[in-house]
Amino acid sequence: MPEAVSHKVQGMLGDFPTPEALLDAIHALRAKGYSRLDALTPFPVHGMEEALGENPSRLGYIVAAAGLAGAAAALLLQWWTGAVAYPLVIGGKPPFAFEFSIPITFELTVLFSAFAAVLGLLVLNGLPELYHPVMNASRFAGATDDRFLLVVDAADPAFHLEHTAELLRALGSEHTEVFEG
């Protein structure tokens, strides 16, 4: 990038060949008291959340709420337009009835939920986030290809340029680098 990256160490990155190796390393580091770890992998690795002590996603609740909102909106729309705004006699049917409101209620429920799910995903992940310091790391590209990266945040109390690097190498990191930004 033309404009200078502020040369402040943001963290350290270890590069592992397999998910298993990565998991072992994470367990080891956490055992050593590291708390601010992250893993960058080309595909979801099972057991990763447990390893990093992440609590399960709350996305479900958001979606559920949105779904209910969708249903309510649909029913309200159909009832208000049909029975309040301009009640017309159509086909000898009542201005509003649940029977013929079901399909659209269902559709809107799904629609709202789906939007909630996607927006939720983005928000919870803080996306879009076009820039992230770790992207400055030379090995970053591997994370979307075939490498399994372990990232130690510089803010981690246990973080130490030499020791942490040592440790990572010891745990089988094939490449260890500090990234700034």
Place this chain on the structure above:
Amino acid sequence: MADLAIRPQDMQQELNPPLVTGGLSYRDITEKVSGICESKTPRSWYIAIGVTGSLTAVLGLMLAYLVANGIGVWGNNSPVGWAWDITNFVFWIGIGHAGTLISAILFLFRQRWRTSINRAAEAMTLFAVACAGIFPLFHVGRPWRAYWLFPVPNTDLNMWQNFRSPLLWDVFAVSTYATVSALFWYVGLLPDLATLRDRARSKLRQWVFGFLSLGWRGSARHWKHYEAAYLILAGLSTPLVLSVHTIVSFDFAVSVIPGWHTTIFPPYFVAGAIFSGFAMVITLMVIARQVLRLENLITLKHLDNMCKIILATGSIVGYSYAVEFFTAFFSGNPYERFTFLNRATGPYAWAVWTMFTCNVFAPQLFWFKKIRTSVPAMFAISIVVNIGMWFERFVIIVTSLHRDYLPASWGYFRPTVVDVLTFTGSIGLFLTLFLLFARFLPIIAVSEVKSVLHAQNAGH
């Protein structure tokens, strides 16, 4: 008798052949798939899109001509108010079912083999739905008023929609389906877009994929919410995909016209949709597989499975046809009886028998593993099925309308050139979109295949 003995590993091979063959590594997969859209555009692609592109242009012309002159440029008449227009609509919507089905339902059923085909199938879904959308929009007499189909606030008229109308349900169902499928597809694309971003050499590609991938890093947190979101979307899409064709079938089932007014339509239509959808997936994937040399990712096992699904749904469809006839006669309702008699023996009998041959008899060939695993054979059959399914819709719509209650009002429908060219054009649009997709986006879900490979290597 020794040679008859079956060795366990053969058995293993037989029952559960690997989904990724050729001993590919993660890197290889990345290379293979990303390579496709990074390599220099082949001549053949230009030729292909040249053809499909001009067909799309024809579509544009036909629609312009239609809007300028009115529905009369089609063959529709009284009593046949709907003909090719809605036939094409239902046809395309049907095609558009396989994608979401593969990505959602097979996902919920933990069918790992879906991974190498779901991306393309989802894309296909989107394009099919796009084509489908054209017809309900342009089949109306005054398309410039089509926005009245949506509950847009109107301070001048104070007029709203009629929520009793299946057609309105349809509007909501189809637009919801289109939106959700698009979201689903995009979410699935995110990690692979990131891959492309990180492999990108040119600034342009870096920027484009950089933006599209929204800064995906594949961090543990990303994956956590990603999996949650994917699961939820799959959970939502499953009933959705079923509801769409159910509601499309309501357009007919809720009416009073003999041949339309029947309760078996929803399951029957959904089965038919999956049937035609998978047929189209095969048609496209077989070509893609050949052209892009993806045999190791789209293995015979994938194709074999899809053929099995076609066989299953095809049989359901056949059963539905039988049931339709049975109920018609069992009901004792003279109008129903006549309608079905008229289908089988009336002026449109040719269409009906085409439908039977293509949809009921052809797929039965898939009982034979030889055919299920012969690429040319399944390609041929998949085409046949597509034709058959178009005719199914034609038969349901036109033969029911052209002779209903009062013989004095009976008529006959003949398509016009415009009818034919409009449909052809929509095929052009569909293929064009697919070609663009195949050229610029990863047509296989890279990250998913990798996890499958991982699982496969890990031996579970």
Place this chain on the structure above:
Amino acid sequence: MGAIFPKSANGVVRLAAGALLLAAGASIGLYAYFSQPRVLDTGYTPVQPVPYSHKLHAGNLGMDCRYCHFTVERAAYAAIPPTEVCMNCHVRVKPQSAQLQLVRESYARGEPVAWVKVHRLPDYVYFNHQAHVSAGVSCVSCHGRVDQMLEVKQVQPLSMAWCLECHRNPAPHLRPVELVTKLDWKPDRDPTQIGREIMEAKHIAPPVNCSGCHR
């Protein structure tokens, strides 16, 4: 290699997204507002070929609307008067006035004066003056205080929603038939009450179904 985007990119993107949403919302809002007949059509004040002042005739001179628009009680249209009607007076009153030149010519040649239409309804709307006037809907309800207008101007949106307001709740707009053309009428008691009584007496039930106005 380094990151593709600068650090600032994140902020920019978020900003852009926000702006986009805002713009979308704003344009929808604006269209929703400006597409209203209430906003669009009211206030339309075309220039007439002859500077005829309703203020003078109906206001100051206190002529009854029906002197000129004499068909209003008998027909769907409140006819624009034949030039003849103008001449009834203007042969004597201001016979030489330059402003009346067109009128005199029209009368002499037997060719119409090209008045400019102010209140326009779409052709598929069948509004019937007779029906409304005989029910006791005053001119003022739709045309406003014409007796105070130098140039006639559209004061009401004349949109379907607007028509429906009154068709759903006519009481506030009803008055004794003989007072229909009394534009400055001030009821001595609650007008809605009066309206209700008239509705009672005349069995007034305005249609709100399509064929009431569209045929």
Place this chain on the structure above:
Amino acid sequence: MKTGKRYWRSLGELSDTPQFREWLHREFPENASEWTNHASRRTMLRLMAASFGLAGLAACRRPTEHIFPLAKGVEDYVPGNPLFYSTAFALGSAAFGLHVETHDGRPTKIEGNPNHPASLGAASAFAQASILSLYDPDRTRSVRQGRRRSSWEAFGEFAKDYFRDDGDGLRFLSGEVISPSLEAVQQHALQRFPRARWIEYEPVSQDQAIAGAELAFGRAVRSHYQLEKADVVLALDCDFLGLDAPSLAYTRAFASRRKVSAPKSEMNRLYAVECNYSLTGAAADHRLQMRASKMALFLAALAAELKLAPEMPARAQLSDAELRWLQAVAKDLAAHRGRSLILAGPRQPAVAHAWAHALNELLGNFGTTVRFTAAEGKRQVEQIRELADEMAAGRVKTLVILGGNPAYDAPADLDFSSRLTKVRTVIRLGLEEDETSALAHWLLPEAHYLESWGDVRAWDGAVTIQQPMVAPLFGGRTAAEVAAMISGYPYQRAYDIVRNRWGGAEAAWRKALHDGLIATEQVEEVKPKTRLDRILATPLPPSVDGIEIVFQPDASVWDGRFANNGWLQEAPDPITKLTWDNAALLAPSTARTLGVKSGDMLLIESAGRQIRIPAMILPGHAAGSITLPLGYGRTKCGRVGRGVGFNVYPLRTSNAMGFAAASSVRKIPGSHRFSLTQEHHSMEGRPIVLETTMEELRKDPRAVEKKTGRHELFSLYKEPTYDQGNQWGMAIDLSACTGCNACLLACQAENNIPIVGKAQVARGREMHWIRLDRYFEGSDEEPSIVFQPMACQQCENAPCENVCPVAATSHSPEGLNDMAYNRCIGTRYCANNCPYKVRRFNFLDWHKDLDALQKNQYNPDVTVRMRGVMEKCNYCVQRIQEAKIKAKAESRRALRDGEILTACQQTCPAEAIVFGNLNDPNSKVSKLKKQARNYQVLAELNVKPRTSYLAKVRNPNPELA
């Protein structure tokens, strides 16, 4: 609404025709703004649509629109309110009183005049459609001398010095003169020109009837049938409910005996012997197929059977079946002396008519079921034959042709058009530029009867003054005016000629105008005696061996004069449902022997001449006979009629105007595509048109109900109740309906229903809101026919409403199925879901190519629908609204029963259609719906139609069962 902008535009559209500009300025500038209303109503809908959601923006640049009030007021004219005038429509020797609705000076709709004996409030399809001919852009637009455009003044000059002599070689040729004032001018002309002669010729005339009367009575008489008094009617080749008589009054009388309200009520019985399948045949209780050439013989045999004539070989030539039939009929007739009636049709030779008279007298029907008035014994065919001979001999120097179209419809053997070239000066007064005009030296535009003064004498002698509603659009004049001009009649203008003919006080005159009837004239009734000896002495026509061809006027174009009328061309033939065409109608058996199917081309030869015409198989047509409808294949005609159908006149000779023997009929290569509005003819055994017999009804009054079967009907929802105020409904008596097209035309005129053309009809896109469904029942060889007028049934649980996504069609509190065209987006779902398929979709912009002149006919009270929207019958909601507003203004609460008449009801000669308030137990419709014959079509669908039908009742003779 008066929308000037578009007014100017449409004037612009037209400015290429000077006549139009002239007309516009001269006739009614005052309502110029009104008439464009309709043009603009259309444009408007399109603009609204085009202006899209941008309606808002469009209005920012709001177009200036002008209002053009009158300069000077016009008495009893209120802008926007219709005025009605009484006048009369003439067709051949018959005339029908009319009421014409005009909007701001434009005639828009024709109704029958209830006071007039020949119309009784009904109007035939022809009469109603004649309004379109008024606005026909292809009318003769100016005086022409040869090719040059000339003027009336020039012709006046010419006439002044041309007609000096005593009329040597001067001949006048006109249609049948039934106008007293024209008679006056005629007499004057013949005095002025002693050596001149005046020929009257109609291709469809009463010649044979007159000859028959002369044979029977020794004097010419006109027969007047009292069908309401007849219990047993035998019609021989006489479509008295259709084309062979002034049918309106006859239909009313006949129908009055077919509406059985109670099992005990007395119903008449109709026997029809006919060749082609006619409306009369369809209404008959017993129908015998017989070749036209055999019917005289049948009558003779009947006479023998009734002991009126001695036994004769006649009987021998009848088959056993025919004989059985004949005997049964004879018995029935004899049993009803004085209450029976025998009619012979105009195609039948004199002797047949004579026998009919003789039998009627024998049966004591004179004075009861048949009356006679004096008539003059002119034979038109003979007159024109003489004229043609004179022309051939070069003895005709000047021929003044007033109306008619002899060059096209004169008997073929007279070779009229080529002989016309031998005449030095041919002066032709014509409504349109036709075959005859092309051969004229002077072409004079004729005034349409709606734009000129005149008078006509109806069949029974009642005289009506014709008054103009607009001044001649193209400066046309009447036959009387031209004759007056040539002969120097003291009165020159039509008004003076007529006014002077009748004289009398102004008050009486005004009353006559108002009533549409003039009291002064009395018609003498005569009581003739038949002379049996003369009849017996007259040989019967020789039996035709081989195939016979029968000529009959066409239900759409009559003798060809309506060929350029789009409404009539598109009105399906009541029996064949054929539009925009004629065809050689033949029996299935005949088709088999000839080896043809419908659409195959035939080459028919007779008397050395030949024509090509497509065959159409008509079940029930007499075997060995081919019916050829007249009036098609016009070569010189307006845009509508040119080249439509096939001309059969070349086979029609002066000595065989009714039927002739074909020397050869054979299939030739090639085929023709018909445009039919109904392609399926069987009811498929469905309970759609219910039919019963008097007998059955007597046995079990609930017979009809049993045919429909009972249905348990329920709805998922609580259905709305319709017990307040007016609840509109309709009942149609299938027993009375004869299937004539009157209602269809009435609806077309009232509701601005467009013409779509032959190609679009073939595609199934005709727009008629009311269909006349016609079903054949029984065998192909001997089918019976039933009709069912089918329009929107105004279902209470309307399936169409449910499926419209934008609520463009919904229900009114009075039970109408409203259709809001301006809301419709055109999904066509409603039409698909309509079990009766009565909704019509504007597939294209049908009004696009319409000449602005024709738009004058538009009914301003009805929106002209743009392309892309759905439309349908709405019980003439505009009439309902008008009536309600009127009642309110008169501060009446309730509407009177019969105050609102739907267009179809008002014009129905049989009074088969009854519309009214179901909420009023005493209304006519409520009473009808209480009858045991009442049923709903497709009731089992629980759509609750507001229109119901009264089952058709026939009254067969048990002996023939």
